[in-house]
Amino acid sequence: MELLMAITIGVLTACGIYLILRARTFPVVLGLTLLSHGVNLFLFSMGRLTLAAPAVLGDSSHHADPLPQALVLTAIVIGFAMTAFVVVLALRAAVELRSDHVDGADPDEDLR
Amino acid sequence: MDTLPLLPVIIPLLCAALMTFCYNAPLALQRVMGMASVALLLGVALLMATQLPGQDHLLYMLGGWQPPFGIVLVVDRLSVLMLVLTAVLAGFCLVYASRGHDREGAHFHTLVQFQLVGINGAFVTGDLFNLFVFFELLLIASYALLLQGGGAARGRAGLHYVVLNLIGSAFFVVAIGLLYGVTGTLNMADMALRIAAAPAADQPLINAASLLLLAVFGVKAALLPLLFWLPRAYIAASAPVAALFAIMTKVGIYAMLRVFALVFGLQEGLAATLAWQWLWPLALATLTLGAIGVLGAANLRGITAYLVIVSVGTLLAALSLGSEAAVAAALFYLVHSTLLTAAFFLFADLIGRQRGEALDSLRVTAAMSQRKPLGILFFFGAIALVGLPPFSGFVSKLWLLQVTADTPAQGAFWLLVLLAGFIILIALSRAGSKLFWRQPEQSADGPPADPVRLGVVAGMLLCSVALVLLGDPLMDFTEAAARTLLAPADYIAAVQTLAIDPLGGGLTE
Numbered sequence: 001m002e003l004l005m006a007i008t009i010g011v012l013t014a015c016g017i018y019l020i021l022r023a024r025t026f027p028v029v030l031g032l033t034l035l036s037h038g039v040n041l042f043l044f045s046m047g048r049l050t051l052a053a054p055a056v057l058g059d060s061s062h063h064a065d066p067l068p069q070a071l072v073l074t075a076i077v078i079g080f081a082m083t084a085f086v087v088v089l090a091l092r093a094a095v096e097l098r099s100d101h102v103d104g105a106d107p108d109e110d111l112r
Numbered sequence: 113m114d115t116l117p118l119l120p121v122i123i124p125l126l127c128a129a130l131m132t133f134c135y136n137a138p139l140a141l142q143r144v145m146g147m148a149s150v151a152l153l154l155g156v157a158l159l160m161a162t163q164l165p166g167q168d169h170l171l172y173m174l175g176g177w178q179p180p181f182g183i184v185l186v187v188d189r190l191s192v193l194m195l196v197l198t199a200v201l202a203g204f205c206l207v208y209a210s211r212g213h214d215r216e217g218a219h220f221h222t223l224v225q226f227q228l229v230g231i232n233g234a235f236v237t238g239d240l241f242n243l244f245v246f247f248e249l250l251l252i253a254s255y256a257l258l259l260q261g262g263g264a265a266r267g268r269a270g271l272h273y274v275v276l277n278l279i280g281s282a283f284f285v286v287a288i289g290l291l292y293g294v295t296g297t298l299n300m301a302d303m304a305l306r307i308a309a310a311p312a313a314d315q316p317l318i319n320a321a322s323l324l325l326l327a328v329f330g331v332k333a334a335l336l337p338l339l340f341w342l343p344r345a346y347i348a349a350s351a352p353v354a355a356l357f358a359i360m361t362k363v364g365i366y367a368m369l370r371v372f373a374l375v376f377g378l379q380e381g382l383a384a385t386l387a388w389q390w391l392w393p394l395a396l397a398t399l400t401l402g403a404i405g406v407l408g409a410a411n412l413r414g415i416t417a418y419l420v421i422v423s424v425g426t427l428l429a430a431l432s433l434g435s436e437a438a439v440a441a442a443l444f445y446l447v448h449s450t451l452l453t454a455a456f457f458l459f460a461d462l463i464g465r466q467r468g469e470a471l472d473s474l475r476v477t478a479a480m481s482q483r484k485p486l487g488i489l490f491f492f493g494a495i496a497l498v499g500l501p502p503f504s505g506f507v508s509k510l511w512l513l514q515v516t517a518d519t520p521a522q523g524a525f526w527l528l529v530l531l532a533g534f535i536i537l538i539a540l541s542r543a544g545s546k547l548f549w550r551q552p553e554q555s556a557d558g559p560p561a562d563p564v565r566l567g568v569v570a571g572m573l574l575c576s577v578a579l580v581l582l583g584d585p586l587m588d589f590t591e592a593a594a595r596t597l598l599a600p601a602d603y604i605a606a607v608q609t610l611a612i613d614p615l616g617g618g619l620t621e
Contacts, residue, residue, distance in 0.1 A: 028275060032275065032282075043285055067298075074241075075285055078248050082252070082274075089255075104264065
């Protein structure tokens, strides 16, 4: 399970960073989403990976760490709101600047 | 009053919530509410300052949950200094904005209050994840504030700013996750003890987390490779928002100081932490780039934005020495530079209003209707900024040079700070002569400057004089702030008094 988790986080983060470096706003937004998924999974795994264990201390000696789950919940909420915000912002920028290039204008547009 | 540390967070939060509910209220009411909240914040911060001589740390447990499991708010002298500065700055910005800027976009006053929640929260919290949450709060409010008024330039600058800060937040979470994975705690005092006692095998992970945090705070503070968002965003923002943002780079610097002095610097001291070794060259490079930018800027707002970068470079270069004297001098310079750069953002707007289409660009195109009063004000402001006597710029710079004398850092620091001062002098002289001296012949009959706006800018420049007049008590205060900051063991002992379990798992006893 550790290997699968590590590969998942790695692939998500790598794809996210690749997309963030693209020049159009839509891939950048997708990249941010993928990056935040990778980060959330990473944060989740920092409570150590456990199977079939309750997230509460007490009766059982075998339990999952509840704190990273709470942190991930916070991070998801913030990430969700920010994705919505950045989508609106990218749309507005695309309408106002008449281009969806991240710098507002495509430097190579004339060459095409 | 045990709840005192909570008030800087809860007052603007309640005010913002109230404003959200009555968003249709007349603007006059919103202005009064906003200013009342800021006045209360200033009062609370000063009240805390009067309580500090007896104890170095004021503590508050959120919801009564005890550390290390609950979130604890810790206020020391550094926090109080930042809280007072924030309240003063926000007061000036709100008065200035109330003369018309707050009409440009919806919910201006609500957003300012939310921004204050985030800024003040970052200054008082003693929990690393809570610091992240407050950072997010202040960032989300700043995204909306930056876009106030709309326009293509703001849209473009806003997009860069938002995307960059979202990436920064993602890495912040990664760093916190790493630290939690290694130490199993989020309370900064607890974490410090556990990191000090961490086995050597965990050290690479801790180092990775500390450098990630340096990068994250570097984005906020505008440290060299991560500062290119700043000029564009600050130039695009409306004047009172840009002035309020002058405190934001300082939030990044505060977070660096707090986290590295407490969490990573417990064992070997601040100056020996891995991140702090990177800070010296990066800060000097930031300073140099800022000075070049000041020379190259095309308008007064641009000059001011690069002045912010120069001040960040100077501050971090001094802080990277890590000694008590250097930190104290840097804190004094922080107060001075924040107020003065904010004043210049407002001043650029004031000048731009009288020059028609030319705004504040450094071209000889338009005549001004009030050239003499504004010119005199600019003259004094420039003197204060460059660091000539008798204003606070001179005192703070002199103190910085004094504390770096006879240290290995003296050569590079003196050379770059003095050179940057000289370059700023050239740039501001050039700006002054373009804006005021060489005026076209035609007479201007534009409206005179709004007296309140003029009063705000003059008031901020008077603060610079006040910093000199109150120099002695203020220097004592920053010295005490530096002393408590660089004694993390006292901070931990203070949190320990509330703790349900021995902090650090009793490892150090």
